[in-house]
Amino acid sequence: xxxxxxxxxxxxxxxxxxxxxxxxxxxxxxxxxxxxxxxxxxxxxxxxxxxxxxxxxxxxxxxxxxxxxxxxxxxxxxxxxxxxxxxxxxxxxxxxxxxxxxxxxxxxxxxxxxxxxxxxxxxxxxxxxxxxxxxxxxxxxxxxxxxxxxxxxxxxxxxxxxxxxxxxxxxxxxxxxxxxxxxxxxxxxxxxxxxxxxxxxxxxxxxxxxxxxxxxxxxxxxxxxxxxxxxxxxxxxxxxxxxxxxxxxxxxxxxxxxxxxxxxxxxxxxxxxxxxxxxxxxxxxxxxxxxxxxxxxxxxxxxxxxxxxxxxxxxxxxxxxxxxxxxxxxxxxxxxxxxxxxxxxxxxxxxxxxxxxxxxxxxxxxxxxxxxxxxxxxxxxxxxxxxxxxxxxxxxxxxxxxxxxxxxxxxxxxxxxxxxxxxxxxxxxxxxxxxxxxxxxxxxxxxxxxxxxxxxxxxxxxxxxxxxxxxxxxxxxxxxxxxxxxxxxxxxxxxxxxxxxxxxxxxxxxxxxxxxxxxxxxxxxxxxxxxxxxxxxxxxxxxxxxxxxxxxxxxxxxxxxxxxxxxxxxxxxxxxxxxxxxxxxxxxxxxxxxxxxxxxxxxxxxxxxxxxxxxxxxxxxxxxxxxxxxxxxxxxxxxxxxxxxxxxxxxxxxxxxxxxxxxxxxxxxxxxxxxxxxxxxxxxxx
Numbered sequence: 001x002x003x004x005x006x007x008x009x010x011x012x013x014x015x016x017x018x019x020x021x022x023x024x025x026x027x028x029x030x031x032x033x034x035x036x037x038x039x040x041x042x043x044x045x046x047x048x049x050x051x052x053x054x055x056x057x058x059x060x061x062x063x064x065x066x067x068x069x070x071x072x073x074x075x076x077x078x079x080x081x082x083x084x085x086x087x088x089x090x091x092x093x094x095x096x097x098x099x100x101x102x103x104x105x106x107x108x109x110x111x112x113x114x115x116x117x118x119x120x121x122x123x124x125x126x127x128x129x130x131x132x133x134x135x136x137x138x139x140x141x142x143x144x145x146x147x148x149x150x151x152x153x154x155x156x157x158x159x160x161x162x163x164x165x166x167x168x169x170x171x172x173x174x175x176x177x178x179x180x181x182x183x184x185x186x187x188x189x190x191x192x193x194x195x196x197x198x199x200x201x202x203x204x205x206x207x208x209x210x211x212x213x214x215x216x217x218x219x220x221x222x223x224x225x226x227x228x229x230x231x232x233x234x235x236x237x238x239x240x241x242x243x244x245x246x247x248x249x250x251x252x253x254x255x256x257x258x259x260x261x262x263x264x265x266x267x268x269x270x271x272x273x274x275x276x277x278x279x280x281x282x283x284x285x286x287x288x289x290x291x292x293x294x295x296x297x298x299x300x301x302x303x304x305x306x307x308x309x310x311x312x313x314x315x316x317x318x319x320x321x322x323x324x325x326x327x328x329x330x331x332x333x334x335x336x337x338x339x340x341x342x343x344x345x346x347x348x349x350x351x352x353x354x355x356x357x358x359x360x361x362x363x364x365x366x367x368x369x370x371x372x373x374x375x376x377x378x379x380x381x382x383x384x385x386x387x388x389x390x391x392x393x394x395x396x397x398x399x400x401x402x403x404x405x406x407x408x409x410x411x412x413x414x415x416x417x418x419x420x421x422x423x424x425x426x427x428x429x430x431x432x433x434x435x436x437x438x439x440x441x442x443x444x445x446x447x448x449x450x451x452x453x454x455x456x457x458x459x460x461x462x463x464x465x466x467x468x469x470x471x472x473x474x475x476x477x478x479x480x481x482x483x484x485x486x487x488x489x490x491x492x493x494x495x496x497x498x499x500x501x502x503x504x505x506x507x508x509x510x511x512x513x514x515x516x517x518x519x520x521x522x523x524x525x526x527x528x529x530x531x532x533x534x535x536x537x538x539x540x541x542x543x544x545x546x547x548x549x550x551x552x553x554x555x556x557x558x559x560x561x562x563x564x565x566x567x568x569x570x571x572x573x574x575x576x577x578x579x580x581x582x583x584x585x586x587x588x589x590x591x592x593x594x595x596x597x598x599x600x601x602x603x604x605x606x607x608x609x610x611x612x613x614x615x616x617x618x619x620x621x622x623x624x625x626x627x628x629x630x631x632x633x634x635x636x637x638x639x640x641x642x643x644x645x646x647x648x649x650x651x652x653x654x655x656x657x658x659x660x661x662x663x664x665x666x667x668x669x670x671x672x673x674x675x676x677x678x679x680x681x682x683x684x685x686x
């Protein structure tokens with residue numbers, strides 16, 4: 001057997017060993033069982049997968065309207081759709097619960113293989129690619145955080161889209177390194193587009209680190225990078241263009257910076273950081289371009305962590321890239337310790353394998369327990385019977401929005417503190433609270449209401465001053481959001497609701513009680529008072545003040561003259577009683593229909609506003625706090641969640657990107673054919 005074939009055989013065996021090692025934690029009896037994954041945010045993601053499979057894809061969409069969280073929100077307009085589309089695709093072969101689990105662990109299993117392929121693609125010789133695959137294991141099993149992304153704890157907390165994007169980001173970087181001088185960019189751009197549809201933060205990291213080529217190659221790199229990024233944006237345009245066009249309708253997270261310098265040199269990764277230092281020094285001395293590129297990438301990622309200002313992106317999200325690039329450089333550093341003697345080289349590789357597996361295995365503190373907790377699912381939790389009984393009862397009730405009280409107790413009972421966010425998953429009812437806070441225009445106002453109705457408050461939006469627990473004060477807001485059912489956990493909330501004549505107890509279990517609010521009505525109505533007009537740009541902030549003040553006077557956010565009172569602030573608003581009107585409604589996913597006796601009178605629709613809501617029968621405006629004000633032009637009004645110029649432009653851009661790749665493929669084939677003909681002509685001439 002040739003040394004090259006032997007090398008590939010050993011590589012294959014060790015990559016299989018890595019797969020088996022990972023499978024010893026993510027055991028098939030967990031991943032392939034038909035239970036519904038729970039734990040952290042992961043449990044709530046089940047609903048996103050189900051909605052993708054059962055509603056969006058059957059309507060030939062990867063994004064669209066969901067009525068089920070936050071009084072409705074544009075699902076996958078501001079979040080990443082590809083992982084959920086993959087779940088839906090795999091669910092053709094296996095149950096959705098199993099498909100969900102497979103995709104949630106896919107990034108973890110793919111990362112070692114992506115590291116191996118990437119190092120090979122960048123021209124690094126044995127044993128560097130193999131060591132790189134092995135050294136991703138300490139990165140994956142790093143337990144110093146469960147929120148930053150990439151490692152197994154972050155994946156188990158629900159950040160599996162981030163984890164799945166990392167392998168594709170590495171492949172993109174390798175293809176970019178290999179192809180930038182060869183002017184090959186089609187495959188590179190496709191990898192970047194896939195990464196962006198999985199998670200944007202790895203794209204930001206990859207684009208930032210590609211400045212390496214501008215420093216190294218100067219002007220020649222600009223053309224290659226420009227073509228790569230333009231093609232990648234075109235391919236993802238169907239999603240990227242609507243995201244950018246509608247970004248003002250998202251909610252800013254306003255993350256605070258973390259200034260913890262100990263995160264730069266965590267004890268667990270210190271052996272690999274030291275090896276990375278050795279590898280970087282030797283690569284500089286030997287002019288090993290690929291390792292210099294990865295070292296540069298680690299430094300850029302670290303700089304983003306240290307200096308990124310507060311805003312939409314949390315600075316800690318760039319630490320995983322610093323860790324990952326460091327362990328890859330460490331693989332080169334370790335290879336430099338391997339003697340040139342072939343026999344000794346194999347011995348050192350064997351030692352590296354044993355060391356990597358043992359180092360990870362004996363460092364694990366809680367990961368194996370968390371894996372078991374998540375993948376035994378809701379069905380394996382202590383209070384599954386209560387949870388299932390509650391959901392079954394909710395399913396049997398007439399239509400209506402459901403509010404649930406937040407409580408950390410839900411974690412021990414049901415599998416995650418966010419268990420009741422899956423009410424839309426387990427029942428036919430829309431809930432109020434869910435994931436994707438930034439995607440929902442109504443999320444700040446929901447969390448203000450949550451603070452009024454939950455003894456234990458979350459207040460996850462920075463800068464939102466929440467209220468105190470007070471059911472009486474919450475009642476106008478319950479009516480505002482047209483909430484019909486409330487699921488209570490604590491004795492305090494149960495006592496308040498039970499003593500209030502506006503609520504009726506429908507079902508009581510040992511852990512949860514379900515109440516009906518007697519004031520629930522229609523989603524479409526003419527408000528008690530005529531709305532006022534506010535033309536200012538800070539309307540989202542004004543809505544927070546409006547809700548905190550308990551105002552009943554609706555505000556329409558527009559600069560058009562609708563013949564209504566105009567205001568500059570909440571002070572001095574005059575209450576003018578509105579007309580009494582007869583309104584009958586029909587609400588379905590993506591469509592709001594109603595008849596009215598009041599043509600030309602503003603109607604309030606208690607469903608979140610978004611520009612995709614369109615009608616030929618009425619004019620639609622944003623209204624306080626985050627709803628729609630609809631001015632009918634006829635007795636019958638139909639409002640549909642449709643397609644905007646941004647959607648159409650993005651779709652056309654994606655088609656153009658696909659045609660561009662096809663053209664590049666034709667050119668490449670023509671070039672190869674001509675090269676072969678030229679070589680044959682040389683042979684004939686000889």
